Amino acid sequence: MSDLNSNIPEGELTSKWTKFKSSVPLVNPSNKRSIEVIIVGSGLAGASAAATLAEMGYKVKCFCFQDSPRRAHSIAAQGGINAAKNYQNDGDSTYRLFYDTIKGGDYRAREANVHRLAEVSANIIDQCVAQGVPLAREYGGLLDNRSFGGTQVQRTFYAAGQTGQQLLLGAYSALERQIGMGKVEMFTRHEMLEVVKIDGKARGIIARNLITGEIERHFGHAVVLGTGGYGNVFYLSTNAMGSNVTAAWKAHKQGAYFANPCYTQIHPTCIPVSGDHQSKLTLMSESLRNDGRIWVPKKKDDTRKASEIPEDERDYYLERRYPAFGNLVPRDVASRAAKERCDAGYGVGASKLAVYLDFKANTERYGKIEASKAGNHNPDKETCMRLGTEVIKEKYGNLFDMYAQITGENPYETPMRIYPAVHYTMGGLWVDYNLMTSVQGLYCTGEANFSDHGANRLGASALMQGLADGYFVLPYTIGAYLSKEISVKAIPTDHPAFVEAEERAKGILDKLINIKGTKSVDHFHKRLGHIMWEKCGMARNAKGLNEAIQEIRALREEFWSNVRVPGSSDELNTELEKAGRVADFIELGELMCIDALNRNESCGGHFREEYQTEEGEALRDDENYAYVAAWEFKEGVNFELHKEELKFENIKVAQRSYK
């Protein structure tokens, strides 16, 4: 069935990576000095790769659209990073992390990649601590862990609710060190607009200097995209405002296949939408599900305040439906369960599109422990709540503050109201075991690729994958390619391929500026987001997807005839930047619907209403859909499907159960 070569090394699963590393061709130090690598993106996957490749001796150019590499959206990750350290002595192991990730991804990820991820996970923690990343510690001075969804061990390392920030600042400091030494040339406020291909190989990029509007040509022996996910196709998501698919989409149009675009993660615990003015959604970390219990009233349309609803009139629906994992089921399961309750009329708050996340029981429990430590073995309730609140504050203080700031409510006193929101995209550019796309010399790392999370990503696994790719995987695998490129001299950027790519990029900018229509870019983005959320969101069906495809095509036509972009292209023009990004989101949106329509099964974050069990769980079709759907871009806006068969040789494929 497969017409794609994933280049997975031969041999036992557990020895593939070790063997690969010891036999991969090397580039000698003097040759490394003349080999140039372009890295687009400076988040966990980009910054870690840029720093590591520079340490190894390559000449690196790194690009980001923000004013500093430290702003990349990895910074906003809250809860933590997984690693199979087994510091808690609770039975964790490389195999168990591998198994949990494959199962959590609903058996739609590649075994060899996931096992490698589990193998290097422990090195990441070591590396970050050595860099001075202040991860949380216990009183004994050793690292602390907490639980995340989809696992029964405590393997999540964290730094309060700012884990992403601390890990990114670690990678950023490593990157800045190389910049200071002149080994990385950094281009901030630059946006990649084209990949340059020569004789079928990626040889550089076209980038726009966002301050001056100048179009620049940059050569590289290889190009790496670490440009993040495409959740902003939904307009409202937990992504940063600038997060976009443009770099990946331009690569797609140059021949890089786009894999599993319909796999999007809707995170169960976000602050609900409050009005039309909303520009983005804010996540409340999954770590809160460690200590928060999720419930709705047992009575429909119950208008009482949460505090007035007695215990026996509350439905702790996750604990009821999934006793083994309870509040810690994977994200896709928790999100769908919340939607099910709200659709059935049990939602809370003004919009009725919210459920409660309640910390009271655990606050009291922590208070009791604290009182007991202080010698008070029979504390009253008030004492328990007071002491317990201190513990909760230490664990999640910044998240509670953020919630209070956004909603104007005090979450220490009333339960949080939460609802699912678009958060992460498992799909992305197709890559082989080496993280190379279907274009020679073009690599893709982190959230931008499709590789490790299957149809659903487990919490605290994104940081792990981004850093695994950048610190420990790509720096080895790219050597296999670059070792054959040592005789290639830097190609001058007046080569016709650069000229042609630059003209393509300029052509699009000129077109956007000259439409001079009547509607703003945001107007189109919001409409696209609405179509995607309604018809390609938490639940999809064939009828809705067919409609969505037609609506998006019509929207695309309208966009290209009626968008208004003020200003010119030779200055800082944020509307022009947005216009280019939304144009790409519109094309991607169509592909996501096509992919969702093609996949006649439910798996992980992809839930087709036609395919569910009697209990409303996702119903996979392993016989017909145990493959990666990798789409090739064709002239016009058309897509051709290629399949990579997924073989499970080490894990028994079963229906996922968290009961």
Next chain:
Amino acid sequence: MSTGNMNLTLKVWRQKNNKTKGALVDYKLADISPDMSFLEMFDVLNEQLINKGEEPVVFDHDCREGICGMCSMFINGRPHGPKDLVTTCQLHMRSFKDGDTITVEPWRAAAFPVVKDLTVDRSAFDRVIAAGGFISVNTGNAQDANNLPIPKKQADAAFEAAACIGCGACVATCKNASAMLFVSAKISQLALLPQGQPERYRRVQSMVAQMDAEGFGNCTNTGACEAECPKGISLENIARMNRDFATAKFISEEEV
């Protein structure tokens, strides 16, 4: 779009680029919801400007959840506006009153030149970090993380210093445009950890030298930076940096 009932007058700094002069321009806004964030209120303004065929106000922003450090508005004379411990993106319109006039300017400091409207160039911060804000450990050289126990109190203190988001509010509010709070936060984080010891005194010297070269002013102990920092970074960090800087002077070249 009308979801609220607040009417506001904005005085916004407009400046085409770093070669032209700027000025405050008045805008009227109606029907603003108190639940909007300050930046969402600016989205409404920009939508209006675009619909009128004018150029929108350019301002830096990205994550809109208070952690990336990109948003940077000087609101009614205070960086990030009237509320303590929040960034502009986390400031909500309920902190203002119907009928208010709000003045919005960019960060003002010689080391942060205006790029356009409310956007400034903060790359000086990156260069200060590149001068020494790191521990020199290449990928693959680390020992097992738990081989180096660190007392919780010390780790927590390092974390508090590391919470800095690099927004530059400290510089913007300081009458001397000093970057000492920013620089000392990174120096403290690493000086508090055992991993940071080998380069401790070299680091403080090279980072301070770069800070001076960028044109940031000196510290005169006013404490405005601490008061305005959205992440509550403490002045104690500056004291620690000064101690380390003084100590470094007394250590011979070789030891540093």
